[in-house]
Amino acid sequence: MAAKAALLEKFKNRPDENDPAMQARMAERKAIAEARAEREKEREARRQAKLAKEAREKAELEAKKEAERQAREEEERRQAELRAAEEAERAALEIAEEAARKAKRDARYAARKARGRKIG
Template identity: 60%
Template sequence: MAIYREKNFAERRDAATTAKKALLEKYKAKPAADDPAVLARQAERKAILEARAIREAEKEKLRQERLAREAAEKAEREAKAEAERLAAEAAAQEEASRREAEESDRIARVLADDAERKAKRDARYAARKSRVKRMPPSANYG
């Protein structure tokens, strides 16, 4: 089993210097801009970016179509709901008119019945009065 040993300053400095040299060598080994591998990699990246742009444009087109379709469906639903609301209002208005007509008929019948009862009562009253005004024949001999 290895025992952990802390590195001293010189070892850390040497490790940092080695790492810097490795980075410098890697940078120096970098191919030039006109290297065919670099150009191929750039062309590949450009093709990827163009393909991504095409996909994004298609996605946007599909999104716009979906939004337009949803807006049309929403407008259709709202128009249908408005038509149903208007039909319900018309039915309610018709029902109210029918009830009002029934109420008017009932009131007219009640008033006609009251007028008929009053006419009968008045006729009875007039008949009674006419009987009272006539004096019986025996009343003159008294």
């Protein structure tokens, strides 16, 4: 009970809000709260700036990767076209060689036929 009475006595003896000491304490608390709020704003601004920088760097990295991927695909496409052209050229050369062999064979056959008619 004594503790309760001491607490009640402390509350009763508390200075009035208009007391200069109380006003000074309130002003000090207000200044501390304002400083805390200002630090929090600065911290949030730094965090937002960091997030923006990270997002910008990520976007730049993605753009670089995309450009590299497109360049790689373009090079692969160019190489594929080059291989296709070489293959088409090789096929055309093979067809021309086959036509030349056939023409030579036909010439031999015609010569053999021609010799056969003269004899007979």
